[in-house]
Amino acid sequence: MKRALPLHLGLIVLLFALQFALPAYHHGNLARIMVMATFAMGYNIMFGYTGLLSLGHAMFFAAGMYGMGLAVTQLGTPVGPAFLIGIAAAFALSLIVGLLALRTIGVAFMIVTLMFSQTLFLTILYFGSITRGDEGFGIKQATRQIMGLDLSDPTIRYFAAWLLFSLTLMGTLWLVRSPLGRVLIAIRENEERARMLGYDTWRAKLSAVLMSGTVSGAAGAAYGVLFGYVGASFAQVPYSIFPLLWVLLGGAGTVIGPLIGALFMFYLIDLSSGVTDAYMLVVGVALVLLTLFAPKGMMGMVRERWLKWLP
Amino acid sequence: MAAVTLLSTRDLCRHFGGLRAVRDVDFDLPQGEIRALIGPNGAGKTTFVSMLCGRIPASSGSITFQGQDVTHLPAHKRISLGMAYTFQITSIFGNLTVYENVALAVQHRLGRDHAALKRETLAALARVGLKARADQVAGDLAYGHQRLLEIAMGLGQEPKLLILDEPTQGLSDGEIEEFIALIREVSANTTVLLIEHNIPVVMALADTITVLNFGEIIAEGTPAEIRANTHVQEAYLGG
Numbered sequence: 001m002k003r004a005l006p007l008h009l010g011l012i013v014l015l016f017a018l019q020f021a022l023p024a025y026h027h028g029n030l031a032r033i034m035v036m037a038t039f040a041m042g043y044n045i046m047f048g049y050t051g052l053l054s055l056g057h058a059m060f061f062a063a064g065m066y067g068m069g070l071a072v073t074q075l076g077t078p079v080g081p082a083f084l085i086g087i088a089a090a091f092a093l094s095l096i097v098g099l100l101a102l103r104t105i106g107v108a109f110m111i112v113t114l115m116f117s118q119t120l121f122l123t124i125l126y127f128g129s130i131t132r133g134d135e136g137f138g139i140k141q142a143t144r145q146i147m148g149l150d151l152s153d154p155t156i157r158y159f160a161a162w163l164l165f166s167l168t169l170m171g172t173l174w175l176v177r178s179p180l181g182r183v184l185i186a187i188r189e190n191e192e193r194a195r196m197l198g199y200d201t202w203r204a205k206l207s208a209v210l211m212s213g214t215v216s217g218a219a220g221a222a223y224g225v226l227f228g229y230v231g232a233s234f235a236q237v238p239y240s241i242f243p244l245l246w247v248l249l250g251g252a253g254t255v256i257g258p259l260i261g262a263l264f265m266f267y268l269i270d271l272s273s274g275v276t277d278a279y280m281l282v283v284g285v286a287l288v289l290l291t292l293f294a295p296k297g298m299m300g301m302v303r304e305r306w307l308k309w310l311p
Numbered sequence: 312m313a314a315v316t317l318l319s320t321r322d323l324c325r326h327f328g329g330l331r332a333v334r335d336v337d338f339d340l341p342q343g344e345i346r347a348l349i350g351p352n353g354a355g356k357t358t359f360v361s362m363l364c365g366r367i368p369a370s371s372g373s374i375t376f377q378g379q380d381v382t383h384l385p386a387h388k389r390i391s392l393g394m395a396y397t398f399q400i401t402s403i404f405g406n407l408t409v410y411e412n413v414a415l416a417v418q419h420r421l422g423r424d425h426a427a428l429k430r431e432t433l434a435a436l437a438r439v440g441l442k443a444r445a446d447q448v449a450g451d452l453a454y455g456h457q458r459l460l461e462i463a464m465g466l467g468q469e470p471k472l473l474i475l476d477e478p479t480q481g482l483s484d485g486e487i488e489e490f491i492a493l494i495r496e497v498s499a500n501t502t503v504l505l506i507e508h509n510i511p512v513v514m515a516l517a518d519t520i521t522v523l524n525f526g527e528i529i530a531e532g533t534p535a536e537i538r539a540n541t542h543v544q545e546a547y548l549g550g
């Protein structure tokens with residue numbers, strides 16, 4: 001904790017300070033990236049720390065987003081409480097998915113999470129009369145207020161995204177150094193051994209799914225509130241693959257990795273699409289190179305080579 | 312001295328398809344004893360103790376631990392009641408450090424008490440002579456040291472019943488001497504069930520020996536009695 005705490009707090013301070021230094025374009029990007037990094041940190045709890053590979057995390061992001069959005073549009077709930085409703089929806093979905101999907105392991109687990117996520121996507125389309133289907137719906141600017149603060153204002157939006165990100169970062173840091181976190185890592189490394197040391201590995205995995213899904217849902221709800229849009233594309237397969245990629249690139253099982261991965265991928269796409277139409281090719285090549293030369297992701301490599309203590 | 316029975320089984324069976332790996336075993340283990348379980352390869356020793364600790368379910372029969380029927384209890388609950396099992400095929404957390412491996416064993420008992428966790432983890436490592444290697448990655452250890460790490464994890468659990476499945480396999484002669492001394496020390500407050508092929512180790516440690524052959528107990532007695540038993544001679548002790 002001696003070295004890890006200053007490092008992570010330093011990162012949080014740096015991100016806070018950046019909002020005064022960055023030009024408007026990057027300022028807006030970074031707010032978005034911090035929300036997506038929160039999504040990825042949620043994903044990392046299951047994949048990076050517990051070794052559970054989900055292919056359906058879009059459903060948790062979408063559950064948070066639609067839970068919040070529908071509360072606003074259908075029930076007229078203010079966005080503050082609606083945000084909490086979004087989190088509760090993601091928690092409830094995590095519980096259902098956890099109880100059912102954890103009966104399987106390995107490839108079957110991946111398929112089951114994928115199917116659940118597709119089911120949620122189709123459900124959103126099916127109830128098109130209230131979800132507006134593919135098209136989605138906006139959250140009116142006038143309603144995006146908490147305690148008199150206008151969440152569509154870039155500075156306040158940045159601050160809100162920063163707050164969500166920072167709480168999740170510190171929460172993850174605390175988790176992975178807590179007794180439960182160490183058990184999750186033990187499960188990732190050798191589940192049978194963890195069980196034979198007396199740990200109820202099924203319960204520990206369920207709590208990992210609950211934390212992971214709920215954090216991902218909080219990111220989805222925040223995204224809807226801060227950017228004013230709720231849409232079915234967020235429930236589709238790409239949004240299940242993105243967090244996996246971000247975590248892999250940044251370093252699975254590192255606290256900072258998800259941010260680094262999301263940041264890297266965003267700017268890789270942003271910069272290469274400015275230069276060439278074949279930007280997906282550039283992205284593809286970069287991903288292949290990283291996988292070849294830093295198979296544990298960027299922070300994973302940093303940990304291996306220099307900072308052995310990195311959590 | 313009429314000892315309390317710590318663990319017993321009745322009619323315990325395990326089939327693998329048509330193979331009857333353990334057949335109708337009635338077994339009683341008094342508290343405080345060092346019991347050796349011997350028998351030829353494939354006799355069913357690992358299968359038998361795996362049923363005791365819940366690693367695999369029994370096909371039929373019952374298991375009682377400290378007077379409680381544990382036959383259908385999941386493994387982690389049996390461990391929490393005070394059993395520990397060290398694997399025949401080394402099973403450690405290869406990517407974690409030696410310290411973290413043992414800390415995981417100790418943590419289950421101590422929970423959040425940080426200072427005690429550290430103290431007892433280092434103590435368990437010191438007992439097997441691995442304290443100096445605490446910060447090494449466990450997977451990098453030599454095979455013999457990995458075996459010792461398994462034992463340290465068992466000790467860290469401070470179990471009432473310590474089940475050791477061929478612990479001396481891969482240890483040097485010097486390490487085996489130390490192992491014998493260690494188990495004598497441990498047995499002061501722990502019952503030990505020891506599966507072992509190394510007969511000198513068995514003779515040095517065991518209060519009682521149980522001999523398993525084709526899934527059945529064919530003899531049970533003191534080391535002297537077992538040595539004199541002609542059935543055992545034929546089945547196992549080199550004929």
Ligand SMILES: Nc1ncnc2c1ncn2[C@@H]1O[C@H](COP(=O)(O)OP(=O)(O)OP(=O)(O)O)[C@@H](O)[C@H]1O
Nearest residue numbers: 327330332350351352353354355356357358359399
């Ligand atoms: N999971 C399994 N599936 C099928 N057969 C098994 C399984 N585990 C053990 N067996 C069989 O059950 C029998 C008993 O095996 P077990 O491992 O218990 O023997 P053992 O006495 O521990 O032998 P060793 O001294 O070689 O460790 C063997 O014939 C073995 O092949």
Ligand SMILES: [Mg+2]
Nearest residue numbers: 356357358399
């Ligand atoms: Mg065996």
